[in-house]
Amino acid sequence: MGDNEMSVFGVSPTEEEIYRHFLRNPDTSADDIHLLVHTEQHDAKRSLDRLRTLGLLHPDSSHERVSPADPGVAIARLTDARLNALHEELRLVMQARDLVDGLRAEQGSRLPPVQGIEQLEGLTEIRNRIDDLAFFARDEILSVEPYTKLSAENIERSRPLDLRCLRRGVRIRNVVLAAALDDLPTREYLRELVKRGAQIRVAENITERILVYDGRTALVPVDPQNTARGALLAHKSGLVANIIALFEKIWTEADDLHTVTKESADAVGGLSEIEQQVLISMCTAGKDEAGARDLGISVRTYRRHVADLLQALGAASRAQGALLARERGWI
Numbered sequence: 001m002g003d004n005e006m007s008v009f010g011v012s013p014t015e016e017e018i019y020r021h022f023l024r025n026p027d028t029s030a031d032d033i034h035l036l037v038h039t040e041q042h043d044a045k046r047s048l049d050r051l052r053t054l055g056l057l058h059p060d061s062s063h064e065r066v067s068p069a070d071p072g073v074a075i076a077r078l079t080d081a082r083l084n085a086l087h088e089e090l091r092l093v094m095q096a097r098d099l100v101d102g103l104r105a106e107q108g109s110r111l112p113p114v115q116g117i118e119q120l121e122g123l124t125e126i127r128n129r130i131d132d133l134a135f136f137a138r139d140e141i142l143s144v145e146p147y148t149k150l151s152a153e154n155i156e157r158s159r160p161l162d163l164r165c166l167r168r169g170v171r172i173r174n175v176v177l178a179a180a181l182d183d184l185p186t187r188e189y190l191r192e193l194v195k196r197g198a199q200i201r202v203a204e205n206i207t208e209r210i211l212v213y214d215g216r217t218a219l220v221p222v223d224p225q226n227t228a229r230g231a232l233l234a235h236k237s238g239l240v241a242n243i244i245a246l247f248e249k250i251w252t253e254a255d256d257l258h259t260v261t262k263e264s265a266d267a268v269g270g271l272s273e274i275e276q277q278v279l280i281s282m283c284t285a286g287k288d289e290a291g292a293r294d295l296g297i298s299v300r301t302y303r304r305h306v307a308d309l310l311q312a313l314g315a316a317s318r319a320q321g322a323l324l325a326r327e328r329g330w331i
Helices: 005-009 013-024 041-054 071-108 122-136 152-167 178-182 184-195 237-253 257-261 273-284 288-295 299-313 318-327
Strands: 065-068 117-120 140-145 171-177 199-203 210-213 217-221 231-234
Touching (some): 005 071, 013 065, 152 171, 171 178, 184 199, 199 257, 210 237, 217 237, 273 288, 273 299, 273 318, 299 318
Parallel strands (some): 140 171, 171 199
16 A cells, blocks of 8 residues: 555545545446455445545445546545635634633632732743743833853744744844854844844843833843842833833943944955855865854854855855855955
8 A cells, every 4th residue: 555645635545545446447346345455344335435425436326336536626625625624723723812811710710810020930930931921922022131142052942932923023122232242143143033023232231131021021030140040020010111111221222233233345245244254164164063063053054154155156066166265355
């Protein structure tokens, strides 16, 4: 028996084999079909009945001879039925959001209601709560983050959350420390977010750590110098308003990322900074893994930049690309 290619439509391997048999042998008897597909007679009969229901076999009064439906018509019918089922499933999933209030009501029956301020203990609890808040954010996320660099793990963890919010139309305004731009992977990630619609500004000296979701919930660390000590989640409108006011003050005094990291108009060969770094690495590093590690980026990203550079140089190989880059004075 071959691959069950029609499984996407809910057709079983046995049903598909029977249908294919009658395509090859139209208007033949179904009496011995169970022998051909190596199954019990009653199972074969059940498969025949379902194929008729799906419209893959034409029904007849005697059920002795079987005619298969034209594949084009049959697949079109199955596709339409499958799409309708998926649409209904999607509708039910979207309605499931209404479950949140009901489930929280169940939780509230045994737990005290959320007060104006919650205390979160440990990084795991904080990260889980941040994931929840980002998932349910609908309008805007404000943040001040005084890190000096983002590790590859931080970036890989943050990217899907940030991009998901941006795709949903959530406005992101973020203030970061200027020193973070000295780290190439961090700088490139921030640029990526800006390209996707985020607004990012840079401040020379910030110590505050702030996260505000939809203007209603604010998260601040218990100790800004040691986030492992926990965080406070504020729901009180007055307190949240004061935290937003602090954010707006920091935002107003910060510089736009584009202004700070604006690439020189006479950049070599019109290359970005990361492309220049990859070009140098391509001509000097032995393996892609080593080059990617030195630049703090993934091997996949490194190879994508290499491919773009070879195309820009019109080179068929890396060796030719290195020669052309040197001839043009790019390195």
